[in-house]
Amino acid sequence: MKKLAVKKLIACCVVLLSLTAFARAEDGAKLKGLWVTGGCCHDYKKHAPLLTGEIGKYANAEFEIxxxxxxxxxxxxxxxxxxxxxxxxxxxxxxxxxxGNITGTIAAGKPTVIVHCSLHNFRAAETDDWREAMGMTSSSHDAFRALTTKKVAKHPITDFWPDDWSTPGEELYRTIKFWPNATALMTVHSPESKKDHVVTWINQYGKGRVFATTLGHNMLTVGQKDYHRLLGNGLLWVCGRLDDSGKPAAGSGSK
Structure with a gap:
């Protein structure tokens, strides 16, 4: 009987180890991302292929634009x-x-990344659903100028980010409302409003994890390697693929 029990125990362990290995393989599978872009005021035809390509060098991900x-x-x-x-x-x-189709998708649990002017989408809408889903409400920005970010929370997404990071030109989006389920990661001080405005944050909307940044108006920011990693980290984090040290989880880095 003891030998039979030992054999059963060994068999169970083999099954568990096999399942664990399978789960890890699945966790390390290439992420398939949908990159939706376009609209006014930005060179999206240049930004989209650049950013998807650079993120793909850092994270194990591919995108359809x-x-x-x-x-x-x-x-x-x-x-x-x-x-x-x-x-x-x-x-x-x-x-x-x-x-409603967008916010319903996020609330249902689809990992989400919000970039720059997306924050000003649907400003004519009466509903606040999109703003709540993003985690911040904004409808205007300061004049285009150089700015320097300040980290206001410790988080794996931004641990690598230089404390004195700056860009020679960017639009500072003004924070009107910061929603309760959002957590600020970085801010920038406005010489116009004399206030600090959130520029990078995370949010929970229903079952959906959201990473967002208002940075990224033009190539002065979009072309920076630190910015590519910021988006890559944010993308991995919403997908549960960023470890506590701010590195891609096993199998989630570029191949």
Missing amino acids: VFGLEIFKDKDYAKGYDVVVYDLCYGGEPDKDLI
Whole structure:
């Protein structure tokens, strides 16, 4: 009987080890991202291929780039993707159903990254759902100028970020409301409003993890390696693929 019990125990251990190995292989699988971009005021045709390419050098991820809002008319637009990146500038779009498809997707648990002017999307909408999903409300920005960031929380996403990081030119988006489920990671002081405004943060919206930054107006920021890693870390974090030291989890770095 004892020999039989030992054999059963060994068999169980083998099964558990096999399942663990399978889970790790799945965890290390290449992430499939949907990068939705377009709109006014930015060189998205240049930014999108650059950023997806640079993030792909850091994280084990590949992206499909889609321009415009048409994709959001399908409530299942994110099906088949591990993460959705919103890098858009459509301030005057008040389509309630379209917004509902987006916020419903995030709330259902789809990992989400918000970049720069996406924060000013749908400003004409009466509903606050998009703003709450992002974690911050903003409708304007300071004049284009050099700025320096300040880290205000310790987090794996931003641990690598230089304390004195600066860019020679950027738009500082003004924080109107910072939603309760959001956590600020970095701020910038405004000489115009005399206030600190959040520029990088994380948010929980329903079941969905969100990483967001208002940085990234043009190549002065978009072309910087630190910025590429910031987006890469944020993307890995929302997908549960960033370890506590701020490095890609096993199998989640570039191949």
